[in-house]
Amino acid sequence: MxxxxxxxxxxxxxxxxxxxxxxxxxxxxxxxxxxxxxxxxxxxxxxxxxxxxxxxxxxxxxxxxxxxxxxxxxxxxxxxxxxxxxxxxxxxxxxxxxxxxxxxxxxxxxxxxxxxxxxxxxxxxxxxxxxxxxxxxxxxxxxxxxxxxxxxxxxxxxxxxxxxxxxxxxxxxxxxxxxxxxxxxxxxxxxxxxxxxxxxxxxxxxxxxxxxxxxxxxxxxxxxxxxxxxxxxxxxxxxxxxxxxxxxxxxxxxxxxxxxxxxxxxxxxxxxxxxxxxxxxTKRRPYYRIEFEVTAHESPGDLETAFQEHVKDVQADMTEYCSQDAFMARGEPRAPIIDLRFTGTLQFSRGDLRTDELAAWVEDACDALHVQVNTGIRTANVQQLISEIDEDEVFKDGQLNTAALEHRVFETVAKESIYDDSAADVADVLGNAHQMAQADEAVEDIRDAVSSARQELFPELADDVVLDIEEDPFADAETDEETSGDTARGDADAETEGVVEE
The missing domain is CATH 3.60.21.10 (Metallo-dependent phosphatases)
Known part of the structure; x- marks a missing residue:
């Protein structure tokens, strides 16, 4: 043999x-x-x-x-x-x-x-x-x-x-x-x-x-x-x-x-x-998915209370799942990575849904290694926009004016965020990035364009960016393509649902 x-x-x-x-x-x-x-x-x-x-x-x-x-x-x-x-x-x-x-x-x-x-x-x-x-x-x-x-x-x-x-x-x-x-x-x-x-x-x-x-x-x-x-x-x-x-x-x-x-x-x-x-x-670290439907909750406080109760209800199942032999390390379960997903229609301003704070609470309550947030929600305002959109605005000579439609959607989305005061400018930035993507321009160029526009529109936010790098005697210059997107506990809508360039 x-x-x-x-x-x-x-x-x-x-x-x-x-x-x-x-x-x-x-x-x-x-x-x-x-x-x-x-x-x-x-x-x-x-x-x-x-x-x-x-x-x-x-x-x-x-x-x-x-x-x-x-x-x-x-x-x-x-x-x-x-x-x-x-x-x-x-x-x-x-x-x-x-x-x-x-x-x-x-x-x-x-x-x-x-x-x-x-x-x-x-x-x-x-x-x-x-x-x-x-x-x-x-x-x-x-x-x-x-x-x-x-x-x-x-x-x-x-x-x-x-x-x-x-x-x-x-x-x-x-x-x-x-x-x-x-x-x-x-x-x-x-x-x-x-x-x-x-x-x-x-x-x-x-x-x-x-x-x-x-x-x-x-x-x-x-x-x-x-x-x-x-x-x-x-x-x-x-x-x-x-x-x-x-x-x-x-x-x-x-x-x-x-x-x-x-x-x-x-x-x-x-x-x-x-x-x-x-x-x-293989003996690996577990992922565990927690899904929460936001539609029934009229205010941020009601949503937060219901969300915390929901997480407590699933903790026993999570503990059982993470105790499988494949997830054990030296006889102990590994702290999970939690895939936190919000779905449904939000009844209040998107900017009032503090997913970063909810994720921090989950990480602490569940002893998680990391909480990855994914949002599949739309706000009631966006849903109303889709149903009430003005045909004269988005149709020209019988043809769909996609640029006007995109601008309306992007502006509405921006109003539901922390960028409410500059919603029209943010919509222009998003529209430009979308056009660059459609033209197959390099990802690096799109990222640089968005980053430059953000610095021009919101220079005060740049002061909040802090790099916390652990000292490592073996370390040299390193660029980790996921660090910029995946370390944020905020809305990681862009996390690829396929395999990481397998």
């Missing part, structure tokens, strides 16, 4: 919501999974198809932690890694941290050479004496078996994945003709499959995998953070940790696979070896 374990999307270094504890979670959850794989599953190799890191620009402390964790793994257990979109984008650097870990002997970095031949990928064999910066395939030698288990790697290719898959299928066939047929073949790759997890991007069709199936027995996928399987040969384990509130839902399974091969079947020369796959949940 031979056992392989398959984990993906560890995203080490991800300081989710700007919290150091979440950065630590990424490491501790991965450490616990590796420990289980070695001590309980008895793995012969660890497969990791992409997004080992959350960013290609690592702080020294993260790299140091990763090296420490990899050094805990016995030398006889290779860690086979391919590149994900977070490890490196499509304009790769000459040397990445995956190359570094490969050269240090911590991992075997597997990638396909795709540029030399547009039809066929080239795979270099791994040579432990001269490892180079990467390899194309790794042979796992098995006692009493004259053929190896062969593992190939395909790096993230984005929109070019379909073309790369054809090259890889041809390349695997050519490699096997050159180096001998393996007993069993694994491909590490980082992409999603259309229709397996609806509404998520970065996918290929089943048709594009047809020729690959002829030369691959086990397709070890990463990229989509939810577990799924297909066809008895395609497996995606789900990320060890959830990376947004959608991924934190109970129906999103997270963990790793243990793959046990029947070596006897392979030795007998059958076309495919018999193998069994079992999924194990």
């Amino acid at each position: 031979l056992t392989l374990t398959h984990i993906a999307d560890t995203h080490l270094g991800h300081r989710q919501y700007g919290l150091k504890q979440r950065e630590d979670d990424m490491v501790s959850t991965t450490r616990a999974a590796f420990q289980e794989m070695i001590e309980e599953r008895g793995t012969d190799a660890i497969l990791l198809p992409g997004d080992l890191f959350h960013s290609r620009d690592l702080r020294p402390k993260i790299l140091h932690q990763v090296e420490q964790e990899l050094e805990r793994i016995p030398d006889e257990v290779p860690v086979l890694v391919s590149r994900g979109n977070h490890d490196e984008n499509l304009t790769p650097r000459d040397v990445t941290w995956l190359n570094y870990l490969h050269q240090r002997g911590h991992i075997v970095f597997l990638k396909a050479e795709l540029n030399a031949d547009p039809e066929t990928a080239w795979f270099n064999p791994y040579d432990p004496d001269e490892p180079g910066q990467s390899a194309g395939f790794y042979d796992i030698d098995v006692a009493d078996l004259d053929r190896p288990i062969r593992v190939f790697g395909l790096q993230w290719r984005g929109a070019k994945t379909g073309q790369a898959l054809q090259q890889v299928a041809n390349g695997i066939q050519e490699t096997n003709e050159m180096h001998g047929e393996p007993a069993w073949t694994v491909l590490l790759a980082h992409f999603g499959i259309e229709d397996e997890v609806p509404t998520l991007g970065g996918t290929v069709t089943h048709g594009e995998l047809r020729e690959l199936k002829d030369v691959v027995d086990y397709l070890a996928l990463g990229h989509i953070h939810k577990r799924y399987e297909s066809g008895g040969w395609i497996y995606n384990p789900g990320s060890p940790e959830a990376h947004n509130t959608r991924e934190g839902r109970a129906e999103w399974e997270h963990g790793y696979y243990s793959v046990t091969l029947d070596i006897g079947g392979a030795d007998a020369g059958s076309d495919t070896s018999e193998f069994e796959v079992e999924h194990y949940p």
Whole structure:
């Protein structure tokens, strides 16, 4: 028997919501999974198809932690890694941290050479004496078996994945003709499959995998953070940790696979070896959703009282949910991340709904690590605007004047916020940002335009911005794309309901 374990999307270094504890979670959850794989599953190799890191620009402390964790793994257990979109984008650097870990002997970095031949990928064999910066395939030698288990790697290719898959299928066939047929073949790759997890991007069709199936027995996928399987040969384990509130839902399974091969079947020369796959949940931090319907409450005070009673009513269920084995750390439940959602029609001014104060109360009452607020509400005024909108204003010569309509909506929304006194100006800013987005202008340019307008309209608010940075002896310059949006306890309406660029 031979056992392989398959984990993906560890995203080490991800300081989710700007919290150091979440950065630590990424490491501790991965450490616990590796420990289980070695001590309980008895793995012969660890497969990791992409997004080992959350960013290609690592702080020294993260790299140091990763090296420490990899050094805990016995030398006889290779860690086979391919590149994900977070490890490196499509304009790769000459040397990445995956190359570094490969050269240090911590991992075997597997990638396909795709540029030399547009039809066929080239795979270099791994040579432990001269490892180079990467390899194309790794042979796992098995006692009493004259053929190896062969593992190939395909790096993230984005929109070019379909073309790369054809090259890889041809390349695997050519490699096997050159180096001998393996007993069993694994491909590490980082992409999603259309229709397996609806509404998520970065996918290929089943048709594009047809020729690959002829030369691959086990397709070890990463990229989509939810577990799924297909066809008895395609497996995606789900990320060890959830990376947004959608991924934190109970129906999103997270963990790793243990793959046990029947070596006897392979030795007998059958076309495919018999193998069994079992999924194990990772020990991760729980997300718990609290929903509150605002429609029935006529004043902020009534809403606050009812809201607090509602939270108290669900606390027992939350405690039971967070006490599941998958959420336990050293025998104790982990403090949850709470997905706090307000729905319905608000009967009073939007500016009087102090979601930041309500979230702070929830964090304290529920001993939560973080409260992420999402609002799906509309105010009674906005609802009335929609029903009473003046056709003469928004229709011109029988055509919808979308700019006028947008301005009315944006102005009404602004009046329901702290920007009431400058509602028309705020509506202009929102309208401009919307036009820039429709023109596919860069996100950075849109953000800069909104930021500049905010400073011009509300210079006094800039004085309230304080950066509280914890001293870290390993720290260097760092930009965390989530810090600006996710650390605020306010209305995080913009939190992506898909996977964090999986």
